[in-house]
Amino acid sequence: MSDITFVAPRYGADVVGGAELGARSLATRLSADGMDVSVLTSRARSFDTWADDYPEGTTIEEGVSVSRFSVDYLRSPNFAASCDRLLRHPEKASMQDAWQWIDEQGPTSNDLLEAVAEVDRGVLSFTPYMYHPAVRGVTVARVPTVLHAAAHPEPPLRLPVFDDLFNSVSGIAHYSRLEQRLVLDRFPSTVLTPQVVMGLPVEAPDFEIDPVRARQTFGLGDEPFVVFLGRVLRSKGTHELVDFFNATRERRGNGKLVIVGPVVDEIPKSKGVVCVGSVSDEHKFGLVAAADALINPSPLESFSLVVLEAWLAGTPVLVNGWCGPTRDHCEQSGGGLWYSNFVEFEVSLNRLLDDVDLRDRLAQAGHAYVTESFSWPAVRRRYQRLLSQIS
Amino acid sequence: MLNDATGAREYVNRIQAEITEEAHQRRESNPTLAIQEREINQAWTRSAPSAAAVRGDGASPAEVKAHSEHLLGCIDDLSLLSVDAPVGKRKGVRQLKGTVRALTRWYLRYLADQVNAFNHFLVGFLRSAEQRIARLEGDAHAAEIMGEFVDPVLDADHVLGQAVADQLSQCDGPVAVVSCGSGRIVSALVQAGITAHGVDDSVDAINDGVNEGLDLRVAAPSEHLSRIADGSLSGVVLTRFVERRGPVELSTLIDEALRCVTPSGRIVVAVADLSARSGPEAELLRGTGLSPQTWAHLLRKRGCVVEVSALTGSRVTTLVTAQPQ
Numbered sequence: 001m002s003d004i005t006f007v008a009p010r011y012g013a014d015v016v017g018g019a020e021l022g023a024r025s026l027a028t029r030l031s032a033d034g035m036d037v038s039v040l041t042s043r044a045r046s047f048d049t050w051a052d053d054y055p056e057g058t059t060i061e062e063g064v065s066v067s068r069f070s071v072d073y074l075r076s077p078n079f080a081a082s083c084d085r086l087l088r089h090p091e092k093a094s095m096q097d098a099w100q101w102i103d104e105q106g107p108t109s110n111d112l113l114e115a116v117a118e119v120d121r122g123v124l125s126f127t128p129y130m131y132h133p134a135v136r137g138v139t140v141a142r143v144p145t146v147l148h149a150a151a152h153p154e155p156p157l158r159l160p161v162f163d164d165l166f167n168s169v170s171g172i173a174h175y176s177r178l179e180q181r182l183v184l185d186r187f188p189s190t191v192l193t194p195q196v197v198m199g200l201p202v203e204a205p206d207f208e209i210d211p212v213r214a215r216q217t218f219g220l221g222d223e224p225f226v227v228f229l230g231r232v233l234r235s236k237g238t239h240e241l242v243d244f245f246n247a248t249r250e251r252r253g254n255g256k257l258v259i260v261g262p263v264v265d266e267i268p269k270s271k272g273v274v275c276v277g278s279v280s281d282e283h284k285f286g287l288v289a290a291a292d293a294l295i296n297p298s299p300l301e302s303f304s305l306v307v308l309e310a311w312l313a314g315t316p317v318l319v320n321g322w323c324g325p326t327r328d329h330c331e332q333s334g335g336g337l338w339y340s341n342f343v344e345f346e347v348s349l350n351r352l353l354d355d356v357d358l359r360d361r362l363a364q365a366g367h368a369y370v371t372e373s374f375s376w377p378a379v380r381r382r383y384q385r386l387l388s389q390i391s
Numbered sequence: 392m393l394n395d396a397t398g399a400r401e402y403v404n405r406i407q408a409e410i411t412e413e414a415h416q417r418r419e420s421n422p423t424l425a426i427q428e429r430e431i432n433q434a435w436t437r438s439a440p441s442a443a444a445v446r447g448d449g450a451s452p453a454e455v456k457a458h459s460e461h462l463l464g465c466i467d468d469l470s471l472l473s474v475d476a477p478v479g480k481r482k483g484v485r486q487l488k489g490t491v492r493a494l495t496r497w498y499l500r501y502l503a504d505q506v507n508a509f510n511h512f513l514v515g516f517l518r519s520a521e522q523r524i525a526r527l528e529g530d531a532h533a534a535e536i537m538g539e540f541v542d543p544v545l546d547a548d549h550v551l552g553q554a555v556a557d558q559l560s561q562c563d564g565p566v567a568v569v570s571c572g573s574g575r576i577v578s579a580l581v582q583a584g585i586t587a588h589g590v591d592d593s594v595d596a597i598n599d600g601v602n603e604g605l606d607l608r609v610a611a612p613s614e615h616l617s618r619i620a621d622g623s624l625s626g627v628v629l630t631r632f633v634e635r636r637g638p639v640e641l642s643t644l645i646d647e648a649l650r651c652v653t654p655s656g657r658i659v660v661a662v663a664d665l666s667a668r669s670g671p672e673a674e675l676l677r678g679t680g681l682s683p684q685t686w687a688h689l690l691r692k693r694g695c696v697v698e699v700s701a702l703t704g705s706r707v708t709t710l711v712t713a714q715p716q
Binding site: 180188195331334361368372383384389 | 413
């Protein structure tokens, strides 16, 4: 049995998703520091259906013992449409409807829950709040529990089924101060639950970042460009970003937007937008370092690793001013700009593309912020404080 | 110094102000842009949840005012109903759509004018209400505003942290430290094996403690205590912030603290003596804070058993500890 057992809906080096990346990042680092760390998860790589992708059973990955379990049933392709009505007024949903939503949301695996119930040592660490393994898993846990909620101000958070989850965990690790505030507003009784604003470890990669090679590989020439990193999802603001960027480019006459990440919601083709899909970490960091700025248009973030990684790579950021956590990073660090409407986006982007001194100053401030607050020793110190309080 | 976090924050705030000003000028000089932005803003309204935009509880009166003005501006922008329909680019389509638009305008103009007049009145009323609220807030925050001209209350020192931990050493439940600053008192309590969290209305004040992994939150103290169920705390520590607040707010805070603690719980008040104030501080902070003796009096009047103890080696020279009866 382990010192700490992470429970996540998906886990793996090729799984894309903020909370899942966060769990892996913590698990591997804690393991490297000598802790006995394990992970209980599904066999799925994608949350679209939760179809079994990884082999069943236990493997050792980057020093972490990872046990994967088959799901009992796949998620219906009509799931999003079927819950539309429920999520229009989530606070009015009955407990029965809310539990049904959790079961349909998945990934539902009785074997996984049994494994959670068998953990009789250390701490169980659940992430994120919105999926079946966390909501059902906490009810069968026999050891102290930590929730890494990754909560956003999104409709499901208002479903009544989550009150029990947030109120029954032993401790909460927040990604940001604004996430903590959101959780305290939504679940006032967590006010006495031990909690910490932990963030996530963000450190430079162990390879040399090569911006020149990245420009060459993707045929970007010498034209100025900005980069978007993450899943291409309407709800993450990618489509608005493309519209904003195209309108700006039409007026200024140059510039490219490079989109890096898997495309979930197709975006219309346009001259200034280059979609490169998923790429290796070497190319990802190379593109970010080569870019004049990284843009995160998402209004729904609880931490935003990509913003902090951009600063590590020496690149300033432009974020959606309606998103509390990313704007807070920029305000606290002085490392990025934010926009709340199209005109501000256009003015900000033009300034970033045309002013080298501004870019350098922002990137330098952002870099200092990341290295001071989100180095692994700093994050570990905060996490261990929480663990020592609840263990 | 760019590596200095405060300098970097000031720099980015200056750039943001320039961007806002330039955006404002561009809207003024280009009416087409305003129409385009209105459409895009409506799309944002659908995709950006309002909760995402709410700033922290520690927002200053100026930030709250700016936020209200921004919201009023949005309401103003979105309140205008236009009966103009888009016209096609091709000649035939343009003529057809032009005819449709003319007919639409003729038919709907009367209705739209009435709705616009109502919206105009409504926005005017909201602005007037906003001004009246601002005047009330100005009166209520007078002490806070004057307090900005004197140095902030010093953070608790180690001596004070240890003394408070000693007073609460018998606590077997959670303790809340109101106005925790960087968390020295919370840290001392945690080291003594007591479950403790802190709350402060200033983000900057708690940053160092949060980075150390202490359980410190940003919230208005009274609001924070109001969320805690009756009798669920073993102790409440009142310090720093209470030295700059008026009697009404302090009275509310005492009531909340008494409600939150168990019958065997304790309230510790750790404040400097008012007689230690001198010069501009004494004048600007007049009417705020209470001396330890007055705290003791108030707590006795509320039925507590009160103990006053002297402390040496700290800015705070008297600790008031109260136990409800």
